[in-house]
Amino acid sequence: MAVSPHIVNPNPSIPILQVSELSAVFSNGQQGLQALDRVTFSVYTEEFICVLGPSGSGKSTLLRILAGLLPLTTGELFYCGQPLTGPQGDIGVVFQKSNLMPWRTVLENITLPLELRRVPRAEALRQAQEMVELVGLTGFETTLPRDLSGGMAQRVAIARALIHDPRVLLLDEPFGSLDALTRERMGSELLRIWQHRRKTVIMVTHSISEALFLADRVLVLSRRPGQLRLDLPVDLPRPRQEQMRYTPAFGELARQLRSTIEDATEIL
């Protein structure tokens, strides 16, 4: 894998990402639009975090700030103990839309991060082929994005985000455009990749059961301005099985999340 010239986390007991009192205000006209309001949480190495919240609660904004793509307005953000001021290169992002380059084939889209790091082409192609197999797209290497289904395009985007072996993976509703069954399968695949590759994952989703199935912790944001309403540990055993969705423990956590989200969505 490519060597990233970036900060190494010297001590796994300090958070890989630390967010404290983070607010984000967009300058819209005269009075700004506040998207996030004093959000505080920490993420530790190899944790799987899901973020839930009503539409417009600032989930995408939070992810863009964590990716270093958007400056925060007030508060602090640390990556491996150091202030995060811009894109890191070892934080992979999967955007809400699959966001592929339509003029590149599946394989060429996946090699992009390596190409940007000037990895020799043969080596890049070899690694990309490995990723193609990992996300189950064998046989579609030379397909153009316009001929892919939504689920396949999202898998290409995930492969692209993984190929340069980033330590943190940020996913913004990656399965938002998929039907329920494909979605569950993709979730299981993501879990497999996460366990196999030991990543830290922060994923935005709309689905309570998806969040509980995947995450170590679930964060719930309120409606605008997004405040952190709940930071819920999910102490369900791993590896997680499909049947788990029907256990009382799962049901109890789901109930708790649902009521928090309903409160968070309520218009006062």
Next chain:
Amino acid sequence: MDMTGSKHKNNYPSHPSRIRIGGFWWIVFSLAAGLVLWELIIWLANPPVFLLPPPGLVGRRFWEVASNGILLRHIFYTLIEILAGMALGVSAASAIGYLLAKSPTVERLLSPYVVASQAIPIVAIAPLLVIWFGPGLISKILICALIVFFPVLINTIVGLRGVPEDLHDLMRSLLATPQQTFWLLEVPAALPVFLGGLRVGATLAVIGAVVGEFVGADRGLGFLVNLARGQYDTALVFVAILTLVILALSMYGIVALLERRLLAWQQRKEQDILQQ
């Protein structure tokens, strides 16, 4: 707002819809029908030769000037004007277009001139350019460059503005250098719209060259039209015009070919439409 729908669709501008050319035999048939009509008019109305020469005479005149090298010399001259003018106009327009699209300051500074330049009828300032730069090559090249400039400039800007913000974010998150962003994102993403501008520019450049030669020149196809008209050699006027048509079509065809080569990734949509 939300991205439901199972098909991933890119939202890149496709080729603007063009008139569709039929198969080879249809073209032959349609041209033959035109010739027959032309002969018919000659036969029925019997106009004087300097008003409407019969096709046979035009053909013979064509053969004469083609075989003694006169036509080729004029074609060569006009072609040089067109190609040099396009090279100049396209490079200036794409460079300035890039700066305009990327820098709000440059945009504010230059946009009054850009808008004003659009309002200038190039045809009307052609005499001025001939006064300033003489009746030689330079004035024609400048006229071609000016006439090509605007469509290419606008399409460069529109093409660059249309590059999805998400893909810019992707490149930033991968720590792409500005050069990498330019070559791997901006150029391919803006290319369809840019080539659309080039296609329009290519045919306009032919007009620019002819106008320049009308105003003042001693060579070129536009000059030949003028010369033949002065001698009431209408058959030769026809020859020059037909040659210009072929020239303009070839320019258009070359850009279309370029589009087909470079934009293969978005071609199938068109074929889909044709098959329906």
